[in-house]
Amino acid sequence: MDLSLVSAKASPRAATAAAASPLLPSPTRGRARLGGRGFRCVAAAAKGEDVFGGRKELSGVQPLVEALPPLARAALELAVVAAAATAGYTLGTRYGGGTRTASVAGAAVLGAAGLAGAAAVNSVVPEVAAVGLHNYVAGRDDPTELEAAEVEAIASKYGVSTQDAAFKSELCDLYASFVYSVIPPGHRDLKGNEVEAIIKFKRALGLDDVDAANMHMVVGRRLYKESLDAFQKLIFVSNLVFGDASEFILPWKHLFGITDYQIDIAMRENAKSLYALELKSIGRGINIGTVIDIRRVQLAYKLFDEIAADMFREHVKNLIQENISSALSILKSNPGSTNIPEQVIDEVNTILAFNSMLTVLGKFPDGDRFARGLGPVSLAGDFDHDRMVGDLKILYAAYATAVLSDGNLDDEKLVRLIELRNIFGLGKREAEAIIEGVTSNVTSQVPA
Template sequence: CSFLYSVLPPGDEDLKGDEVEVIAKFKRGLGLDDVDAANMHMEIGRRLYRERLETRDRDADIEQRRAFQKLIYVSNLVFGDASAFLLPWKRLFGITDSQIDIAMRDNAKNLYAIQLKSIGRGLDIGTLIEVRRAQLACKLSDEIAADMFREHAKKLIQENISSALDILKSRNKATNSPTQVIEEVKCVLAFNSLLTVLSKHPQGDRFARGLGPISLAGELDHDRRAGDLKTLYRAYATDVLSDGPVDNEKLTPLNDLRNIFGLGKREAEAIISDVKSQAYRKRLAKSFNTDLAAAPSKASFLQNLCEELQFDPELASKMHEDIYRQKLQQFVADGELSKDETEALMAFQVRLCIPQETVDAAHTDICGQLFEKVVKEAILSVDGYNADRREAVRKAAQSLNLKKEAAMTIFSKAVRKLFLNYIQKAKAAGNRIEQAKELKKLISFNTVVVSELLADIKGELTTAEPATSSATSEPETTESEGEDEDYEWESLETLKKTRPDKELKEKLGKSSQKEISLKDDLPLRDRAELYQTYLMFCITGETTNVSFGTAISSKKDDSEYLMLKQLGHILGLTAKEAQDVHIKLAEKAFVQQAEVVLADGKLTESKADQLATIQKQVGLPSEHAQKIIKSITTTKLSSAIEASISRGQIGIQQVRGLKDANFELDSLISEPLRETIYKKCAEEIFSSGTGEFDEEEVYVKMPADLIISAEKARSIVQDIAKVRLENALVQAVALLRQKKRDGVVRTVCPIVCLFC
């Protein structure tokens, strides 16, 4: 018993692995049978159990528990299968099967961990067989043994990874050697490859469990270390893919390393694509002035280079565009492109097979920013658009090698932004006069600055220069602009004034551009309202408030109408849309004055002459004027008729008179009022006392004159008859009760006649 107690290590020490063999050998030397030996083991168990009960220290209690677990483990191994009935652990000490299993598992794991320390990166078959034997001797399950082996292999790999990362992160150039980093990664790949090969060995059943490829995915600190693993993966990919063609021999280790590091497929592909991109750029720079320049087919050379590096041609095209853009930005840093720089850019375009559309887009974007800056400085200049600004714009348009369409697009964008600023100020103005003043500033800005700038950009002459031929050539186009206008509206006074004669145009001097407008920046409703605001200003002129609440209107100038037309061009209004505004305003003015003249709803000869004069003043066609007059008189007459109907002054005869006068009854008298007239006429027939009832008159003619359906008319008549019948019967009963027989006869006779 004393020997057994001395062989078992204390609670804070692990088993050495030879305890079972020493105890079994000593038992055989003493000649003890299993029963007596088992009693000794149980006696040791009682001693440890008693010591545990007597201790009050938590640490000591844990130590005694561990010693007891080691006793259970060693004893079960000494007696083997007989331990089930020789060692009554559950009966004597009240422990469960699960506690026994835990004791067996934990101690077996400790012993197996000692065996795993003998396994390094250089695996051999003999060591693996010995580890397997040790596992079986320790009574450790294959599942736990496999997990422990994999964890041990991961630790070995992580040592190499940590060493490689330390080298990468080192600031000391002597220790920061890329070669050492790659060697560490190669050790990881070699060890993983060896594990994979041994897992497929024909004698694999004799080897330690857990052989196979290793992956760090799923580790607790994997997310935290993902950045470092990507850095290491990039370093190895750069070393592998930088030189020579890319083939499966290079990509297979990269795929294995991705699985080892537990990186996602997209993450790894992004890193490899980036490394390939760097390698492609490097090879491209090396061969740009040599092999690529001498190649008869630049496209074939670039295609072969992409195939050699297994690089995506679309990414290569994007890189070519980026290279071209970088060179272009470098060349235009001084604000212009020289002849040599233009030729160099052409060489880049040809050798890199860059499409012309891509080149144009790059010039529009990069050169356009510089050109836009020059244009804005010219537009917003305090000194105005003088000769220096004009020369700067012309130089920028020519030296930056911009196409006219691109320059126009950039200029249009900048101008429309300023146009919108004027529009916003006009909308924020307090009254119509202030709005018109802001719009007038917009028109002047367009004429004085924008038109001249546009001419300079297009390389044309303006009226400010000696040759003024193009500035005064506008009249030929004015007539064609109105082709979509209705001829019947030519009489509109305000519309005629927007087409001034040659004398007025020569007086005004400058013409305005029509190419840049706000057609796509503002809805039609807003543009029409702004146009109408300035049209009202042209009609009324500017007013000045004086004392005593009076106002003085300034003299109106017909040149305002030419500015109105220019405003229409700025707003992007077509001739038809501008004409609609004139028509709307003319109709509104005529309606307002006509309603005053026809306030009583009566159209006399003098009022007709007065309305004709108003019509001539606003230039409204006769047909439209007559429609407005008829609408007003109809509305006034309708109100008067409704009032007369409510007073009972209109019957079927008056309605027929209106119909003969060609009045539209359905718009003049509402349907409920027409039904009221019909009902009143039907009641008069019932109350006439003649006893006559003309069905054609009541059911056909009257409904037709009053535009009432026959079914509705018959329903009204039947309702009236029913009410009158009920009233007559009630009256007859009342007279009968009063014993007035003559009255009863007079009341009942008409009812009897109805059914005869």
């Protein structure tokens, strides 16, 4: 493990660059402050300094303490006390009449002073360790890759406990900065990796749920003033981070005066946004593994089944409408042609195959593990169906013409035509009329 960045000493070149460039964080520049720390709202994958601020400098006796490992520091403290006691004994002998009592008294006085000085030096060790921790984390190219062993190694380097007040305070500050950095500002949507990133960083720092939850409240106070959209995203992400415990350790209602209804809205709308993002990756090559994964995502986002089902149905309808639009575009680009282009038939066959797979998956016996909303698709009832129905009839007639080109309507062809009728949302009578017209036209063209 490389702990070269743990040193709390400031880099002269880094300090010069920070002072010269307005793009780099600076302790004296006007940055937002949260929980006693300055930081900027950036993506989780940003460099450490962008998230946590620049390196911190040591002052007073801190550089001396930082330069010594724990064993050397303990040896130095003993040497200081021993030297002080020896000096006190000598002074007591010289100026106390040479009596043993005076010598011992002198040794005690200066020895006590040495102990006090050593204690004073030792008291700043946790503060120096906290600075070392900050500089190490801020110096990482990707803070999300921080590991718990690295934090423990930093504490060991200085001989302190991770539960020491100063060290733990730095852990909390780093966590708050990180949480703030991964919440998208304003109207920007969540990416879906925020919860996982926060949980991983929390584990790396070794924070328990209570301390971490307090930092979420600190971040909440900041975002509540900056942007209600960002604040809603924080509620959603935080509740997922802490799971069932969130109801007890995240006092949103008490601290911010919001209602259960407002929390429900924050959860629902952000879950819908992320679920829609997941659905975008789902195409017509759907299978059992796909629908199981979608279900897991829905449950992870705590999205209600009814909403998830409606969103899934809308998604597959959009996919089918893409095939319809493509087929109609090809069909209308060949006006007057007596032959139906193969691309048109391919597009319709793709629709039928996709709908057949959705139907099979919707009837699967282990369907509770599958995405909600599976089943056959129908465009009937859509708000723009009446506007589309004319084009749908044209496409239906074109497909029927190709299927019935030999003048024979067998059971297999009839099943496909009925399925397509249901998908297009056509009435039974109007579909039958189209088929009769196509059959009549094909028959009239067959030589006697």
